[in-house]
Amino acid sequence: MNLTGKMLIGQQAVAGSREASQAIDPATDEPLQPPYAGGTIEQVDQACALAWAAFDSYRETSLEVRAGFLETIAEEIEALGERLIERAMAETGLPRQRIHGERGRTCQQLRTFARTVRAGEWLDVRVDRAQPARQPLPRPDLRQRQVPLGPVAVFGASNFPLAFSVAGGDTASALAAGCPVVVKAHGAHPGTSELVGRAVARAVARCALPEGVFSLLYGSGREVGTALVADPRIRAVGFTGSRSGGLALCQVAQARPEPIPVYAEMSSINPVFLFPAALQARGEALAQGFVASLTQGAGQFCTNPGLVIARQGPALERFVAAAAERVQRSPAQTMLTPGIFQAFEAGVGALAEQPLARTLATGLPGEGPNQGQAHLFATQAQAFLAEPALQAEVFGAASLIVACADAEQVRQVAEHMEGQLTATLHLDEADLDEARALLPTLERKAGRLLVNGWPTGVEVCDAMVHGGPFPATSDPRTTSVGTAAILRFLRPVCYQDFPDALLPAALRHGNPLQLRRLLDGQREARQHA
Amino acid sequence: MNLTGKMLIGQQAVAGSREASQAIDPATDEPLQPPYAGGTIEQVDQACALAWAAFDSYRETSLEVRAGFLETIAEEIEALGERLIERAMAETGLPRQRIHGERGRTCQQLRTFARTVRAGEWLDVRVDRAQPARQPLPRPDLRQRQVPLGPVAVFGASNFPLAFSVAGGDTASALAAGCPVVVKAHGAHPGTSELVGRAVARAVARCALPEGVFSLLYGSGREVGTALVADPRIRAVGFTGSRSGGLALCQVAQARPEPIPVYAEMSSINPVFLFPAALQARGEALAQGFVASLTQGAGQFCTNPGLVIARQGPALERFVAAAAERVQRSPAQTMLTPGIFQAFEAGVGALAEQPLARTLATGLPGEGPNQGQAHLFATQAQAFLAEPALQAEVFGAASLIVACADAEQVRQVAEHMEGQLTATLHLDEADLDEARALLPTLERKAGRLLVNGWPTGVEVCDAMVHGGPFPATSDPRTTSVGTAAILRFLRPVCYQDFPDALLPAALRHGNPLQLRRLLDGQREARQHA
Known part of the structure; x- marks a missing residue:
């Protein structure tokens, strides 16, 4: 498979027509082929339109289908083989062992989120059953679950070309939550981004998901990123990079008619x-x-x-x-x-x-x-x-x-x-x-x-917090590494007096998903071990 | 107990010296005594300094002490008796039965949060134990809990003089989370606010908590509120009111050197x-x-x-x-x-x-x-x-x-x-x-x-969501009614390879608080029923 220099708008490989960026091998200062022409505002619009069209369908995939999708992405990344390792090494100057390890971490991260999706605790199901005889007023039946926010814009980081990039932690956690993802590739490793982006797109196709679940855009300046964050169909942003870059995205997000959360991991001296x-x-x-x-x-x-x-x-x-x-x-x-x-x-x-x-x-x-x-x-x-x-x-x-x-x-x-x-x-x-x-x-x-340890080395697990008060991040209430990262892309919805026929599976009487619900103030035991 | 027209800066009743606001009986358009002089910038600073001084101590109170404090506030509000009912009726034009019901709801809300605090699920304890033999690198011991954000500014609403005001849902959930609260009283019911504020302050004293856990400020214009939200020691804001008022506070919060979350419930046509x-x-x-x-x-x-x-x-x-x-x-x-x-x-x-x-x-x-x-x-x-x-x-x-x-x-x-x-x-x-x-x-x-119901009537329970996408609120990821409201005021902290002697009780080996932790990816059964 040759690199094409093209973006991915859903399943379509599309060439941009704006100024191209080209990777440079930092060990030699030599440019690496091919050039990656930047996307236009119209192409940003197309990717967002596809993401929006995919959202209602993707967010109601079963836990099993969604977990399987994350695992398929990991398989497809592994199937890229040495081609991926060599391109990432050339684009970053990082040694083989490091890139190898980072690929392992990236795939483990996807599989860890698959496990989290299947466990379903992130749905945070709460059920308060009706009390028709309560005085002075009866209590209705109230059921809460978490739903995804909507399409998420992800900005790849320069320093982790795999684990914090196209299929990195932000993408994995947003997809796990049920959010389609539009990635703005980092200009420092566009070839690595194309390879991984194609792997994700193949997983979308293999899992028969709507194509808008994933798109990959390029852009050499701030135009594509700004248009992406300003698009009304984008509902949250994941970013890892500089303080100035993160704050610029926060400003765009706050200036929208409907402001959206930006999870920017920015600046820390540890x-x-x-x-x-x-x-x-x-x-x-x-x-x-x-x-x-x-x-x-x-x-x-x-x-x-x-x-x-x-x-x-x-x-x-x-x-x-x-x-x-x-x-x-x-x-x-x-x-x-x-x-x-x-x-x-x-x-x-x-x-x-x-x-x-x-x-x-x-x-x-x-x-x-x-x-x-x-x-x-x-x-x-x-x-x-x-x-x-x-x-x-x-x-x-x-x-x-x-x-x-x-x-x-x-x-x-x-x-x-x-x-x-x-x-x-x-x-x-x-x-x-x-x-x-x-x-x-x-x-x-x-x-x-x-x-008695050292801060470098961030474990992907349930208890990790990779986050912190400003300016370490723009939002200290979350983490961008570890399974709690899924919580960034969710919001609660309450269903009052719904007939079973209209309830989502997670909330139905009889608890068909076997979740440990908070039922009338008590946490349920798991029904099957 | 006569109304004094004074603010509460910790345990001190202090007169403001800025323009006074005075309640008006809307049924007669007659002003109600006394006038409430607005606080100065210095008094805002004093309240925030006390709240900050109280924070580290208050946030580490035991679950039992904190729950008992919330219950004591409810007792003290009930002890206000008919005086509170009559003043609230006069200030709002609302009928006796409604105010009676709202007092009951306010006290039930405090007691519900006490139950939530004791259950401890909001601590979201996650433990990933060390794997010293793991290849290629050992895994450290990682433990996560939620900690409170810091002092919270609460803006009382006009339409619920008890349930969404001085000791309403925002205050109850912030105190439950471990955050000191500085309330800016709503100018429409200052007497009701004073009565309830004194009840809270008495509960602070009875529970031997640091006085800065609660303060109550008045102000007729936007000066006090703006200074409060801009104060660097305030770390989150709860607001219920108009779209313009909520957006103004969001702008102040975003313009800070360290931006903070604003939970503004604003505008909905249902x-x-x-x-x-x-x-x-x-x-x-x-x-x-x-x-x-x-x-x-x-x-x-x-x-x-x-x-x-x-x-x-x-x-x-x-x-x-x-x-x-x-x-x-x-x-x-x-x-x-x-x-x-x-x-x-x-x-x-x-x-x-x-x-x-x-x-x-x-x-x-x-x-x-x-x-x-x-x-x-x-x-x-x-x-x-x-x-x-x-x-x-x-x-x-x-x-x-x-x-x-x-x-x-x-x-x-x-x-x-x-x-x-x-x-x-x-x-x-x-x-x-x-x-x-x-x-x-x-x-x-x-x-x-x-x-098949009607939207008026908002149950205080685990499954309630009183929130929604913009402009219903400034942050759809949360609710301002129901026990999930406590989650607004928390952030995660991870402890890596901590000796037991330095760990907070919630994270210690042996699980002394008997929490259902997420232990190595599995949810623990409760150890005592």
């Missing part, structure tokens, strides 16, 4: 707190783990540890020396795109010239284009509290160590932080009281708290 | 669909039920049936004649405030002058001020589809009957409607197929669908 006993006992091991997390994947993770907070003193100095030494020995790595490399260079350049911070270490230079060198900076708590620029995310392997005078200053720094995806605590038994005192602050600031 | 067989069989009974629902409480309900849709023909003509006759005999009723009465007069006046609609009937005139007369209008589907003004909410006893040529035109009218709180279907066995065909549209348009 503070790591090193408590005194742990720092004293194992500063060298902490430095090793920290630099490994910092430099993994050229630091291009939303959960990259960009901030380290500890109390000043000899133990911190030993940690700093060990971390600096490891950063100095870190080889440069090819970054995802020339644009990301340039933004990283600008970000570390600004920190290097910032009078309130000093450069502790710079990694080894690389050969060839787009070689990101790790950077480690240091500052004092007073400076961090005074200078907002020290909190700006630098996407890549850059981190700032903040030295604090005492536990109270650690708390002040924590309170001063913007919202985060993660906060990490390294502690020993003797640190428990001090850590416990900091927890209320961290719970208010971050979506995931870790003890 | 379509009623009369299907052919039902209309043929019992047009007279339907007319009787319709007019009773339309005129109940002077039509001042969010769920008032402001739109009736049916196929034209003799059966509809008989319904129209019977409904018009009943409307003509309807006595005028005192409306809640002079402002609401004037807005109602303007709304029905505009419809009366609308060339695309005709007046079918006007109710009896009343004596004295603010006497709202019921109004019934008719139009054709083509006109409804062409003229947006025919969809505008007229708050009060006014309704528009839309005659359609056929089932397809009924569907067009339904698709053309804005988002609604409710949609009602009157049907007989022979109507089932036609009703079924309309359901997908109605599920997309409304939060609650009713068969």
Whole structure:
């Protein structure tokens, strides 16, 4: 199968006619064929019209059919074989093992949502039966289920060409909820997007679903994305990317006659707190783990540890020396795109010239284009509290160590932080009281708290939260990774005094789907194990 | 206990110093003592500072303490006795029986949320245990719970001086979630607000909670409300009122450096669909039920049936004649405030002058001020589809009957409607197929669908949805009535590899709160019955 450079509007491969974008192999700066011409406003309209036409039918597919569809997508992605791996490597500069792992994660994610769909808990069925004899007024029969919001626009991320892109977490959770999806492909990996998009479209056909369940659009500027979010048939947006990009989409969504939710995962520097006993006992091991997390994947993770907070003193100095030494020995790595490399260079350049911070270490230079060198900076708590620029995310392997005078200053720094995806605590038994005192602050600031680990590595499971207060995301009430992500695309509907013949299956008398309903205030036991 | 005209900033009764608002007895247009001076920006700041100071402590109260607090509020409201009933009657013009019923509903609502808090399902505990031997990477231990968003600003509604006001559904659900509440009292019933506010403050004291858990502010213009929503310590907003008021608060919330969710319940005309067989069989009974629902409480309900849709023909003509006759005999009723009465007069006046609609009937005139007369209008589907003004909410006893040529035109009218709180279907066995065909549209348009009932009357229970797509509310993903309202004020936090000593009780090994957790993908059985 050759790459065509075409979009997918339902089952139709269609060429755009606007300015083309072309992938660049960041390891060589060579363009990769073919060019991907951008979609027109009319093509956005067609994709949205198809999605809308598919919605009422797709949202009432059985749990089994919908779960099977998600599993078929996973099969079709796996069937792409090495072609997918090689194209993704070329478009991102990421090593084979990483892309292999990410493909596995993407397919596991689809299968995990299939399991979630089948379990049906997301329907949140609540039944309050009629009480005809109640005084002073009878109570009607009331039944609630969750229904999907409508077609969802998904914006692929640059840094996970599979797991956060065309068939990534946003798409999987929206499809699981019963929402058709229109993807705006990320311009950095259009070929990978085309391959995966075709796999999804084949799964749509194999499962005999309406074609509008999935479309894939390209666009080099903001025109396609803006038109997509402004389209009245789009009812929610999933986005992973920059703060400015996310906020721009939020503004478009809010300015619509009918505003819609935007789930934008944007900006996080993922503070790591090193408590005194742990720092004293194992500063060298902490430095090793920290630099490994910092430099993994050229630091291009939303959960990259960009901030380290500890109390000043000899133990911190030993940690700093060990971390600096490891950063100095870190080889440069090819970054995802020339644009990301340039933004990283600008970000570390600004920190290097910032009078309130000093450069502790710079990694080894690389050969060839787009070689990101790790950077480690240091500052004092007073400076961090005074200078907002020290909190700006630098996407890549850059981190700032903040030295604090005492536990109270650690708390002040924590309170001063913007919202985060993660906060990490390294502690020993003797640190428990001090850590416990900091927890209320961290719970208010971050979506995931870790003890004695590193924030990179986001498990796809029921308990994961990949989210957090602004600006980590535009909506802290949700997660974009893990099965709870399905809840983003649902709304409740209540059915009052409906005859059984009109009720959806999930709400019918006799509970044919065998759901654990909340029945007259009590949670039902499962009827079959 | 005399009314003081003072606000409550925590436990302190404090006089405002801005322009005073004064309640007016709408039956006489006489002002009611005392005047309520508006709060200053500094007083808003004080209330928010207290709420913030209370948050970390209040949010970690045990389920039992928090449930007991809600029950204590109910007790304290009941202890206000007839004083509360009489003041609410004077401030609203509503009859004794209605206020009595509303007090009962308000206290039942608090007790229902107490039950919900104790059951703990809202914590949505998910546990994925560590898999140290997993390949290629071990899985960490991951545990998720819901935590409250932070202090919530609540804006009381004019039309439910108890159930949607100071200790109404928004306040009860926010307190249940663990959020301190700062109420901006509605200017139409400040005395009722003061009485209830003092009851809440006494419950705070009796339960030995931090005083900032509850404050009550007054303000005659938009200054206090705007400052409240803009305050960085406020993390969510509950509002019931007009579309313009709700949208203004949404704009303030979105313009903050850290935007926050606004749950605004705004505008709904609650379509009623009369299907052919039902209309043929019992047009007279339907007319009787319709007019009773339309005129109940002077039509001042969010769920008032402001739109009736049916196929034209003799059966509809008989319904129209019977409904018009009943409307003509309807006595005028005192409306809640002079402002609401004037807005109602303007709304029905505009419809009366609308060339695309005709007046079918006007109710009896009343004596004295603010006497709202019921109004019934008719139009054709083509006109409804062409003229947006025919969809505008007229708050009060006014309704528009839309005659359609056929089932397809009924569907067009339904698709053309804005988002609604409710949609009602009157049907007989022979109507089932036609009703079924309309359901997908109605599920997309409304939060609650009713068969053979009337939309007024909103049960407080687990399955209720009082919400719906824009402009019914600003956020269709939730409900403002019923126990699911607690979910509005929560966000998930994940704890990775936490030692038991640092975990919150809900997540500890051994499950000390006996919650039905989602454990390694399986829902646990309750350990104690």
